[in-house]
Amino acid sequence: MILHIIALAAIIATAVLAIEFKDLLISTAMLAAMSLVLSLEFYLLQAPDVAITEAAVGACLSTAIFIIAIKKTARYENEAC
Amino acid sequence: MNGSSTIVKVVSLAIILPALTFGLYIIAHGHLTPGGGFQGGAIIASAFALFLVAFDKQASKTLRKNLLSALECLALLGFIGLSFFGLGKSFFFNFLANSGLIFGQAVPFGPNPGFINTAGVIPLMNFLVGLEVSCALTIIVLTMLKAGGDKK
Numbered sequence: 001m002i003l004h005i006i007a008l009a010a011i012i013a014t015a016v017l018a019i020e021f022k023d024l025l026i027s028t029a030m031l032a033a034m035s036l037v038l039s040l041e042f043y044l045l046q047a048p049d050v051a052i053t054e055a056a057v058g059a060c061l062s063t064a065i066f067i068i069a070i071k072k073t074a075r076y077e078n079e080a081c
Numbered sequence: 082m083n084g085s086s087t088i089v090k091v092v093s094l095a096i097i098l099p100a101l102t103f104g105l106y107i108i109a110h111g112h113l114t115p116g117g118g119f120q121g122g123a124i125i126a127s128a129f130a131l132f133l134v135a136f137d138k139q140a141s142k143t144l145r146k147n148l149l150s151a152l153e154c155l156a157l158l159g160f161i162g163l164s165f166f167g168l169g170k171s172f173f174f175n176f177l178a179n180s181g182l183i184f185g186q187a188v189p190f191g192p193n194p195g196f197i198n199t200a201g202v203i204p205l206m207n208f209l210v211g212l213e214v215s216c217a218l219t220i221i222v223l224t225m226l227k228a229g230g231d232k233k
Contacts, residue, residue, distance in 0.1 A: 048116075052116050056124045056126075057127075061130055064127070064133070064134050064222055065225050068225050
């Protein structure tokens with residue numbers, strides 16, 4: 001029960017951090033961390049299949065796609081526009 | 082932007098081989114432990130994605146989209162063909178189980194640690210699904226890498 005609460009709080013905290021950061025690379029890393037904690041939560045809910053899929057697709061593949069997108073555009077979010 | 086920094090390259094080279102091995106492990110033990118074709122294929126594809134992100138130019142020369150597409154189609158054809166082989170009884174019939182051929186060992190009664198040489202046609206289909214998924218997800222990352230030209 002304690003672990004569930006910690007995992008859920010960490011999911012919410014990393015998600016808020018991913019929104020708040022203006023450096024998109026750190027924001028992507030926070031999204032990857034959120035996926036990792038989410039996969040831990042899936043494992044705690046006894047769905048190891050879903051946990052493996054979440055860790056592979058959410059934490060690695062989507063992060064790779066985001067990083068490629070950041071590579072092709074600017075790294076910092078612009079306040080002016 | 083020409084390539085990543087040395088740190089990224091070295092760390093990704095250190096991680097890629099264990100990730101590939103772990104993906105193959107997940108696929109090969111798909112009928113015994115959690116995981117299977119899709120999960121192992123996604124892990125292998127994430128190793129390829131790491132390779133693509135770290136080694137931008139060389140990687141997109143090494144991994145060709147046509148080759149990956151052909152492998153994906155071959156794996157899907159093999160999956161469908163393997164399910165048609167069981168058509169003597171029914172579609173997707175497990176004709177290899179308990180036959181003594183490849184993956185054909187009979188499962189012993191009672192609690193056991195799990196034997197990898199069992200379950201008949203399921204491990205073969207896991208391998209084919211893993212090949213298909215890893216190729217498909219790598220194609221997605223590769224398409225993303227090639228999109229929008231080479232500015233910056």
